[in-house]
Amino acid sequence: MTDWRGQTADASFAMKFDTSVLSTLDRYCLEAGSSETGGILIGRYSDDLSLAIVQEATPPPTDSRRGRSWFVRGINGLRDILGKRWRAKDRTHYLGEWHFHPVDQVEPSSEDFDQMLKISRSKEYDCREPLLLILSSGKHRRKRAFRAFVCPAGGEPKELLPASGPPIATTVGGPS
Ligand SMILES: [Zn+2]
Numbered sequence: 001m002t003d004w005r006g007q008t009a010d011a012s013f014a015m016k017f018d019t020s021v022l023s024t025l026d027r028y029c030l031e032a033g034s035s036e037t038g039g040i041l042i043g044r045y046s047d048d049l050s051l052a053i054v055q056e057a058t059p060p061p062t063d064s065r066r067g068r069s070w071f072v073r074g075i076n077g078l079r080d081i082l083g084k085r086w087r088a089k090d091r092t093h094y095l096g097e098w099h100f101h102p103v104d105q106v107e108p109s110s111e112d113f114d115q116m117l118k119i120s121r122s123k124e125y126d127c128r129e130p131l132l133l134i135l136s137s138g139k140h141r142r143k144r145a146f147r148a149f150v151c152p153a154g155g156e157p158k159e160l161l162p163a164s165g166p167p168i169a170t171t172v173g174g175p176s
Pocket of ligand 1: 071099100101108109112
């Protein structure tokens with residue numbers, strides 16, 4: 001399995017996830033048909049906190065509400081899952097949200113960013129820099145197209161762009 005790795009243009013924040021997470025997400029997107037859907041991302045940070053490592057994406061909670069161009073993620077079962085993950089050996093936790101938009105272009109809406117800002121400031125989530133991963137129905141190199149953003153509590157959302165060129169591990173991410 002290969003990783004997908006992205007970082008902000010100013011290199012202040014980076015994320016990575018295994019492509020197995022993407023195949024899981026691909027399945028959830030197919031199941032959603034022509035409606036939006038979404039769920040949460042679970043994982044951990046590198047020791048120096050500069051790299052978010054996404055290890056899991058949950059299916060949409062059963063009390064989520066959705067339409068062709070809107071989605072309100074429910075909460076059923078999330079507390080349970082997060083409790084279990086935190087008590088497990090590698091102590092993974094909430095890292096952000098994923099959304100599926102049933103259109104070809106991957107474009108976050110202003111509602112998406114508003115929601116992320118609320119989450120970043122919420123005590124309940126305890127996550128000051130939540131991630132937002134948006135998947136579309138379009139394909140790129142036979143993979144589902146997606147974009148990733150980090151939405152810090154005190155600033156504008158920043159896009160995480162795929163790393164190219166030399167490995168970025170020397171400046172961000174630390175040992176992995
Ligand atoms: Zn959305």
